[in-house]
Amino acid sequence: MTAATARLQRTDDSIRSSRLSPHIKALENEAIHIFREVAAEFERPVMLYSVGKDSSVLLHVARKAFWPEPIPFPLLHVDTGWKFSQMIAFRDQTARDLDLDLRVHTNPRGAAEGLSPLKHGSSYFTEVMKTEALRQALDAGRFDAAFGGARRDEDASRSKERIFSFRSPDHRWDARNQRPELWNLYNGRIARGESVRVFPLSNWTELDVWHYIKSEEIPIVDLYFAKRRPFVLRDGMIILAEDERLELWPGEVRQEGSIRFRTLGCFALSGGIFSEAATIDDIIDEITTATVSERQGRAIDRDEAGSMEKKKLEGYF
Amino acid sequence: MSLEADIQQLEPEFEREADPAAQQPEAGRRLRFLVCGSVDDGKSTLIGRLLWDTKSVAEDHRAALIAKGSKQNDLSLPDFGLLLDGLKAEQEQGITIDVAYRYFQTPRRAFIVADTPGHEQYTRNMATGASTADLAVLLVDARAGLLEQTRRHAAIVHLMGIRQVVLAVNKIDLVGYDRAVFDDIELEFRAYAARLGDMAITAIPLSALKGENIVSPARANLEWYSGPTLIEALEAAPAAKSSRLSFRMPIQRVSRPGESFRGYQGTVAAGAVAVGDRVVVAPSGQTVSVARIVTFDGDVPRAEAGAAVTLVFDRKVDTARGDVLTAADATPLAGRDFTATVVTLQPDGLKDGARLWLKAAGRMKRVRVAVDEAYVLAAGHWSKSSALPVNAIGRVRLRFDEEAIFDRFSDCRDTGAFILISPQTNNTVAGGMIADLAQAASDGQEQVTLALPRDLAEFVLGLPAVKARRAEIEVLPDR
Known part of the structure; x- marks a missing residue:
């Protein structure tokens, strides 16, 4: 089914659109403005597609920004080879359903070395399979602008990131010398080899993302919803035990319980939470009363102090 | 207190119970505001308190803060600076380097706070934070009263087009909750603000450290005060007025x-x-x-x-x-010469005659900037100047090579704002607001711009008639 036929099958369009609150509609308008600005000013944009809920929202807004024109740039998924299998299935289904130009890149060096987050440590693994892989893919595509779904409310170091975030030719982020950003006027002027990371969802919060997914009926990976699933407890993290790539450590027992995931990445590095939230409404209730932050289950953010900032300096998204 | 502020105070009382939609954070428009204060006014404490008391700090972040210790106070509160300083370099140096954006919400409204550093470079950072804000919170230390710095902050906020201010008189506990101290500060500020022009002001006595009049009222200690708490004032504030212009x-x-x-x-x-x-x-x-x-x-x-x-x-x-x-009935300003107010953002400032890129709503144009005046923040007036250092506010004339279209910034933000970009570094060197059309350059001479291939340009420049008047010709580098 192509995007166009999917559209024809939908009804109730005016009702759907009026369901967005003024607040969410303003966020959507802002994101559309940013998408169009990049498409108009840059020669080779690309959209980073990580298959998570934020990427799903980003993709949806991108379609809205250009409709009835198809999205005028490719999507890029940096696949570490260790993503949840449900994510890969969802990614390929989405690409088929929406007729997307999706490119997938895996770092050949890491793949050849058989790099594993379980054996080689999450820090080194992330450096090679995510940061280095991303740099390879951006260089190979000669992309001058890369959209990402990051939000400023995710992490302290993100709260200072610009919507147009300048990167040197070696993809480095100079947090202390960012370009001033006033009004909705984004400076996209760069020299050859330099690039800009663009974050259309900068001003969204996790709650805004869920309200939007609900109102717009955006498909997301099933792992976000609570279900009885097998897991093991490792270093205080709830690791999904559905995958044959996971080897149990001595003393570890496979358990079963109602769990879900607030963020999705590599299955061995993304911890789940105990939850009964089986619908989007349940999830919104859960977040409204939540006492932990969204990235709390992420092993890679906890490696060392200022962890996210350090990775971003090196070119991580 | 202005009539408008009085009406705003009543509104929450009526709506809180009656309107079920008001219970949902997405029901209203989000309010964007910035908080301005000098280094010791307690800005971090105030923003930290807003996030803490609205339960916007997640448990794992709370735990991490408490683990890092509480050297700031004896109220078993964390050091809010640690919560707010986003970059490792900032935590090591103990100062905020750059504008940070915070997100929180109450049952009535969602908010974005621009947290701007109060020390050096504040003009540039405040201008950035103010460019997208509906309202400004100006912090004053009740013990110190209105400082030079507060006046400067108010002037910048007004220049950037913000017409709503909350004057937060902090540390009111440290002056014994004295009404006379508060009244004096409010009066003095209103007198100063009246000189700047139109501005709606709500003054609130509060203690960020003790959490009085931030989210919870402080009836016991401030029984003489009947106005809103800070959060009530923010919940009731109207979003910035949209433009009066037609389409x-x-x-x-x-x-x-x-x-x-x-x-x-x-x-x-x-x-x-x-x-x-x-x-x-x-x-x-x-x-x-x-x-x-x-x-x-x-x-x-x-x-x-x-x-x-x-x-x-x-x-x-x-x-x-x-x-x-x-x-069709209301066309914008069109011409080659405009006057504008600019804020300089880079160490090199802005020199008279600079040729720069100007970006405004979908356009990137070459412009020549003539500097006329600089705003003297300390004295609150404009003075003749031919160059602007960094962090300065100036009045300039813009000259375009071809006809340009704008609205006055005071009429429409989206078609009246611009940024100036250096062709050498590609960095944003100034933000600006269109004031009006300018009288065309007074020399009365017509200018023509020719775009020629290099060899042809050299040939033309070599012609005797052209050579004789070489001084009147400007050669622009390739873009």
């Missing part, structure tokens, strides 16, 4: 997926547009009718300011990104 939409992008469709994408900057409306394409002046307003959710009959839409016209027109669609 404006800068064309952001032309969409041509195939021969059969040609759409003009953009965000409505002012007024509204409806199917059947006749609109003017500036600067060419062609008139067209709007045949369709296309969105992903289906065609709509009408679009208002803020909406990102795609317009289809009744016929083909020659128009591109950077042109502005306007109501």
Whole structure:
């Protein structure tokens, strides 16, 4: 089914659109403005597609920004080879359903070395399979602008990131010398080899993302919803035990319980939470009363102090 | 207290119980505000307190803060600076380096706070934070009273077009909750603000450290105060007024997926547009009718300011990104010379005669900037100047090579604001606001710009007649 036929099958369009609150509609308008600005000013944009809920929202807004024109740039998924299998299935289904130009890149060096987050440590693994892989893919595509779904409310170091975030030719982020950003006027002027990371969802919060997914009926990976699933407890993290790539450590027992995931990445590095939230409404209730932050289950953010900032300096998204 | 502020105070009392929609954070528009204060006014404590008391700090972040220890106070509160300083370098140095954006919400409203550093470079950072804000919170230490710095903050906020201010008189506990101290500060500020111009002011006595009048009222200690708490004032504040102008939409992008469709994408900057409306394409002046307003959710009959839409016209027109669609009865300012107010953002400042890129709503144009005056913050007046250092506010004249279109910033933010970009570094060197059309350069000489291949340009420059008047010719480098 192509995007166009999917559209024809939908009804109730005016009702759907009026369901967005003024607040969410303003966020959507802002994101559309940013998408169009990049498409108009840059020669080779690309959209980073990580298959998570934020990427799903980003993709949806991108379609809205250009409709009835198809999205005028490719999507890029940096696949570490260790993503949840449900994510890969969802990614390929989405690409088929929406007729997307999706490119997938895996770092050949890491793949050849058989790099594993379980054996080689999450820090080194992330450096090679995510940061280095991303740099390879951006260089190979000669992309001058890369959209990402990051939000400023995710992490302290993100709260200072610009919507147009300048990167040197070696993809480095100079947090202390960012370009001033006033009004909705984004400076996209760069020299050859330099690039800009663009974050259309900068001003969204996790709650805004869920309200939007609900109102717009955006498909997301099933792992976000609570279900009885097998897991093991490792270093205080709830690791999904559905995958044959996971080897149990001595003393570890496979358990079963109602769990879900607030963020999705590599299955061995993304911890789940105990939850009964089986619908989007349940999830919104859960977040409204939540006492932990969204990235709390992420092993890679906890490696060392200022962890996210350090990775971003090196070119991580 | 102004009439407007009185009305705002009553509003929450009526709405809180009665309106079920008000219980949902997404029911209203988000308010964007910035907090300005000097280093010791307690800005971090105030913002930290807002986040803490509205339960916007997640448990793992709370735990991490408490683990890092509480050296700031004896109320078993964490060091809010640690919560707010986003970069490792900042935590090591104990100062905020750059503008940070925080997100929190109450049952009535969602908020974005621009947290701007109060020390050096504050003009540039405040201007950045103020550019997207509806309201400013100005912090004053009750013990110190109104400082030079507070006046400067108020002046910058006003210059950036913000017309709503909350004067937060902090540390009121440290002056014994003395009403006379508060009244004096409020009076003095109102007198100063009146000189700046139109500004709605709500003054609130509070203690950020003790959490008095931030989210919870402080009836026991401040029984003489009957106004809103800080959060009530923020919940009731109207979002910045949208433009009074009739329809404006800068064309952001032309969409041509195939021969059969040609759409003009953009965000409505002012007024509204409806199917059947006749609109003017500036600067060419062609008139067209709007045949369709296309969105992903289906065609709509009408679009208002803020909406990102795609317009289809009744016929083909020659128009591109950077042109502005306007109501037929109210066209924008058009000309080659404009006056503007700018804020300088880079160490080199802004020199008279600088040739720069100007970016405004969908346009990137060459401009020459003549510096006329600098704002003397300490004295609160303008003085003649031919150069602006960094962190300065100045009045300039802009000269374009070809006709440009703008609105006055005071009429419409989206079509009156611009940034200046250095062609050498590609960095943003200034933010600016259009004041008006300027009288054309007074020498009365007509200028012509020729774009020629290098060899041809050299040939022309070598002609005897041209050579004789070489001093009057400016050669621009390749872009």
